[in-house]
Amino acid sequence: MIAARCGSYLAVELGRGLGGGIVECGTRRPLWLPYVEVDQIGEHTERARQLGARVLLEPREGPAGWRSVVSMPQAGEIALWQPKR
Incomplete structure (x- = not known):
């Protein structure tokens, strides 16, 4: 878990590096x-x-x-x- 300006950021590693991530932010709709x-x-x-x-x-x-x-x-x-x- 990495601290981000708009909340926390969960990095997902898939083998040899970053494969994706999930960030917490205050959008009005799913993104x-x-x-x-x-x-x-x-x-x-x-x-x-x-x-x-x-x-x-x-x-x-x-x-x-x-x-x-x-x-x-x-x-x-x-x-x-x-x-x-």
Whole structure:
């Protein structure tokens, strides 16, 4: 269990690394946020913006890597993830 700004974060390890996580936060509705691993978080976030996505969270560094969140009305939200190596 890791302390996070919006509550606690439970990391799930599946073999050789992080496989997922559950975070406690004050949303008004249940939220499922799939993550997609990318090699260059800034470039992929900007490419999503160019394709018409709204950037809900600009690239941000965390303990294990960088993430951003993008949204398209017809496709929902996804998080882009670049792990630290």
